[in-house]
Amino acid sequence: MKKHILVATDGSETAGKAIDLAAELAAKFDVPLTIGHILHFGRPPEELAHMARVEHLVESVREKSGADFPNVPGNIMKLFDDSRPGDNAVRIITLIGDEILKRGADRAKELGVDQVSTRSGQGDTADTILDMAEDVGADMIxxxxxxxxxxxxxxxxxxxxxxxxxxxxxxxxxx
Ligand SMILES: Nc1ncnc2c1ncn2[C@@H]1O[C@H](COP(=O)(O)OP(=O)(O)OP(=O)(O)O)[C@@H](O)[C@H]1O
Ligand SMILES: [Mg+2]
Structure with missing residues (x-):
């Protein structure tokens, strides 16, 4: 019997499959589900451009934030090209993270999970996922x-x- 499940998502299609399975298990075991995302600071800009193509995520964030970066993904690459992200890049990465988590939580609820929470973190991705698992008392990742x-x-x-x-x-x- 599981007590708490943590699913980690980077917004990719495969992570979406992970959310589906984690949600099905959480619903079946009737346990809380935490959805975790580590913000994309310092990641190659190509990854974000890839995400934009996969899910139109960046476009929807652009609409919500009113940030001016047309021609996604071309401009998003430029935005993140600097080694130190500017204020706008930080804001957009944070908004993208929020959107990834919101979509994951909506999907989990749709699949019948009663207790869904979300967490975002920063730092080494795997280390932060492992810390999150400990923090929430997850016995399955x-x-x-x-x-x-x-x-x-x-x-x-x-x-x-x-x-x-x-x-x-x-x-x-x-x-
Ligand atoms: N930033 C992130 N936040 C939360 N979970 C993540 C993050 N990055 C990866 N993951 C989790 O790890 C899984 C595998 O992604 P991973 O990054 O290991 O593969 P990749 O992107 O194909 O390869 P690499 O990053 O080594 O180039 C994702 O489906 C997701 O569950
Ligand atoms: Mg990766």
């Missing part, structure tokens, strides 16, 4: 096998690998 990285390969993504290797609880990696 669900991640996607792949994420927003563009490299086509058979091996598991680096975040998923580290979480699987270092977690103290059960980890499910969804394909």
């Amino acid at each position: 669900v991640v996607g096998h792949r994420g927003l990285g563009r490299v086509r390969r058979m091996v598991m993504g680096s975040v998923a690998q580290k979480v699987v290797q270092q977690a103290e609880c059960t980890v499910i990696s969804v394909r």
Whole structure:
């Protein structure tokens, strides 16, 4: 019997599958579900551009924030090209994170989970996911096998690998 499930999402399609499975399990076990996202500070701008194409996420954030960056994803690349993100980049990364979490929570509720909460964090992605799991008392972590990285390969993504290797609880990696 599980007590609390944490699912980690970077907004990718595979992470969406992880949310679906985690939500189905949480609904079945009738346990709380936490959806966690580590903000994309310092990540390659290509990842955000990829996300924009996958889900039109950036477009909807643009509408909400009133931020002026037409021609997504071309401009989002420029926005994040600096080694130190400016105020606008920080604001947009934060808004994207909020939107990813909101969509995950909506989906989990749709799948019948009663207790859904969200958390965002900053820092090394895998370490922060592991800390979150401990914080919320999760005894299961669900991640996607792949994420927003563009490299086509058979091996598991680096975040998923580290979480699987270092977690103290059960980890499910969804394909
Ligand atoms: N920023 C993040 N916040 C929350 N969860 C994440 C984040 N990044 C990755 N994950 C989790 O890890 C899973 C696998 O993503 P991962 O980053 O390991 O693969 P990748 O992006 O394909 O490869 P890499 O990042 O090594 O280039 C995602 O589906 C998601 O569940
Ligand atoms: Mg990744």
